Amino acid sequence: MxxxxxxxxxxxxxxxxxxxxxxxxxxxxxxxxxxxxxxxxxxxxxxxxxxxxxxxxxxxxxxxxxxxxxxxxxxxxxxxxxxxxxxxxxxxxxxxxxxxxxxxxxxxxxxxxxxxxxxxxxxxxxxxxxxxxxxxxxxxxxxxxxxxxxxxxxxxxxxxxxxxxxxxxxxxxxxxxxxxxxxxxxxxxxxxxxxxxxxxxxxxxxxxxxxxxxxxxxxxxxxxxxxxxxxxxxxxxxxxxxxxxxxxxxxxxxxxxxxxxxxxxxxxxxxxxGGKSANIVMPDADLELAIPGAATAVFANSGQICTAGTRLFVHSSIFDEVVSGVAEQARAINVGHSLDPDVTMGPVISERHRDRVVSYLESGFEDGAEAAAGGSARPDDGYFIEPTILTNVRPTMKVVREEIFGPVVVAQRFDTLAEVIAMANDTEYGLAAGVWTTNLHSAHRCIQELRAGSVYVNTFNVADPSLPFGGIGQSxxxxxxxxxxxxxxxxxxxxxxxxx
CATH class of the missing domain: 3.40.605.10 (Aldehyde Dehydrogenase; Chain A, domain 1)
Structure with a gap:
């Protein structure tokens, strides 16, 4: 044996x-x-x-x-x-x-x-x-x-x-x-x-x-x-x-x-x-933290986390580098059965939910989105979705506006802090948001102005029994x-x- x-x-x-x-x-x-x-x-x-x-x-x-x-x-x-x-x-x-x-x-x-x-x-x-x-x-x-x-x-x-x-x-x-x-x-x-x-x-x-x-x-x-x-x-x-x-x-x-x-x-x-949480990468961010952090923010638990950072906003000056890095992280994820000791991401919960996630991917591609990594279900037994990064997306797309609840992140560019705060707040949800930055001004401004019940700085998806947790709006x-x-x-x- x-x-x-x-x-x-x-x-x-x-x-x-x-x-x-x-x-x-x-x-x-x-x-x-x-x-x-x-x-x-x-x-x-x-x-x-x-x-x-x-x-x-x-x-x-x-x-x-x-x-x-x-x-x-x-x-x-x-x-x-x-x-x-x-x-x-x-x-x-x-x-x-x-x-x-x-x-x-x-x-x-x-x-x-x-x-x-x-x-x-x-x-x-x-x-x-x-x-x-x-x-x-x-x-x-x-x-x-x-x-x-x-x-x-x-x-x-x-x-x-x-x-x-x-x-x-x-x-x-x-x-x-x-x-x-x-x-x-x-x-x-x-x-x-x-x-x-x-x-x-x-x-x-x-x-x-x-x-x-x-x-x-x-x-x-x-x-x-x-x-x-x-x-x-x-x-x-x-x-x-x-x-x-x-x-x-x-x-x-x-x-x-x-x-x-x-x-x-x-x-x-x-x-x-529900949530459709924004995850912002500022131009001064420590990318050795931000890139794996952005990947974990959305791919943990196969993206089935209400606070998941499914809208990734990256400053134009580092957009290609960050998207390439997150895509590399996605491709390195070992998808498979939960009891396999080498697996780092499992399936989504059901056949119906897998089909729902796939329908969102198809909608995104029909609207012009492109996959920097992943983009489809896997043919294995079970309900597996490839870790997916979509680029070339617009704010009006379903994949940008609606909660997918799967391992799918949409990446968008921004140029100024005021612009990205407005983009992040352009949602009916308000559960969580994150920002990666080494600038205290940017961090505190995001904490104050992002419309979310929890704001993470240089981390994501952190919970503790001492910290209040809940949402704003339809969250x-x-x-x-x-x-x-x-x-x-x-x-x-x-x-x-x-x-x-």
Whole structure:
């Protein structure tokens, strides 16, 4: 047996071992149960196009069960009466359990999403654990203030924070465990209970995570996991009168539907939606950083990142050099199956999504765009797209204006800082932006004037639990992480006492 075939055999054994640890049922009120309909659906490996396993297909009836369990746990279960320190310890323990099961989580995430195993091992899974560890401390910061009302007589006023109640958390498929942590950790820290719906494409790590909740000591009903489709289970969560808040990450189109559905009981809604982020390379940039940085900004996770730097603006004096350098980086990317140790970029999530990305490429070429690298799907099994750089593009093209959510970047020239800021802001989105420069004036001006929720300087796609994150315009409502998490998952109550 060759070394390569031995590695493939070992990877297959590890993959099957990880899959064997995944529950196939819904997790409701501390137990794994079948969907009431008895239906299941297949989970597909995007690197091969083959089915990995079948899981329960929850729908509105199952959401009802999960909401009832969450409501009971919130209003009368032990979760409500726990001290903040007790709650903090449980949330920290969830982070520990993710770390203790690193290999299983990483294999499942890579099989499910298609991202290289090394990325899951060193990035996604430790990152998710970090969020639970950081947000565990949030439980002790549910603080209020005291004030003296300006009224005749003697008065005492105060404010206090209380949990929102039952939270519906709807997670996308591009970074499933990370965004599960982004929503669960602060929601639990604030004292809420949660109904979690992972994306139908990528439910594996959510189900495995659910199998660890009892081991962590979480009371029954505090976290419930309903796998199923967006138009059934997801829509039921958005519209449910027993849910007090929905936190959604996904496309702008679906975000708008969630807002409409939430009006029934005027539940609170936070949305982290699409993006078409600008990435600016100034003439004074350190190109040894900027060129690989620009490539990573768009090709990481096969371009399936909401903040991806998909609009590359390069000063005319260095445009050819930068585009050539990024193209060289693109051609050096080893595209293949997630469990191949030599692979540095995996497939896109599904056949439908691959075809969508290809349709954008075809549209770009019809409009006159040219490919400096890539430009097509690959004929392999699975759903692979070549890392692509398009030049000769105009601001009115679909490939420039619309979110492709694949490994495709459009490169455009500029001559002045004022010009490129205007070009960067010419979008309905406002999630992120970046600038590569050694000039403090340029950096600070971009920070102030770029219309985006996050601005990266000499880096890209950086997130931390201490930093607020969210979008402007059609990139969403509200901020996750940092102190903003308190705002998202708690209510402020005022109290006033007359003292005579």
């Amino acid at each position: 060759t070394v390569a075939s031995a590695q493939r055999s070992q990877s297959a054994e590890s993959a099957q071992s990880a899959l064997d640890r995944v529950p196939r049922q819904l997790y409701i009120d501390g137990r794994f149960v079948d969907a009431q309909s008895g239906k299941t659906f297949g989970v597909v490996d995007p690197g091969t196009g083959r089915e990995l396993l079948q899981v329960a297909e929850g729908d509105a009836a199952d959401v009802d069960r999960a909401v009832l369990a969450s409501r009971r746990a919130f209003e009368s279960g032990p979760w409500r009466d726990m001290t903040t320190i007790e709650r903090s310890r449980l949330i920290w323990r969830l982070g520990d359990l993710i770390e203790e099961n690193l290999d299983t989580f990483a294999i499942l995430e890579s099989l499910d999403v298609g991202k290289p195993l090394q990325v899951s091992l060193t990035g996604d899974i430790p990152f998710a654990a970090k969020w639970f560890h950081h947000m565990a401390g949030l439980a002790t910061r549910m603080e209020g203030t005291t004030v003296t009302p300006s009224l005749p007589g003697r008065w005492q006023g105060m404010s206090l924070r209380q949990p929102v109640g039952v939270v519906g958390a709807i997670v996308p498929w591009n970074t499933p465990l990370i965004i599960t942590a982004w929503k669960l950790a602060p929601a639990l820290a604030c004292g809420n209970t949660v109904v979690l719906k992972p994306a139908e494409e990528t439910p594996l790590t959510a189900l495995f995570f659910a199998s660890l909740l009892e081991q962590a000591g979480l009371p029954d009903g505090v976290v419930n996991v309903v796998t199923g489709f967006g138009h059934t289970a997801g829509a039921a969560i958005a519209a449910h009168g027993g849910i007090d808040k929905v936190s959604f990450t996904g496309s702008t189109e679906i975000g708008k539907e969630i807002v409409k559905a939430a009006t029934g009981n005027l539940k609170r809604v936070s949305l982290e939606l 969403g409502w509200g901020r996750e992480h940092g102190e903003g998490a308190l705002e998202q998952y708690s209510e402020t109550k005022s109290a006033v006492m007359y003292l005579g």
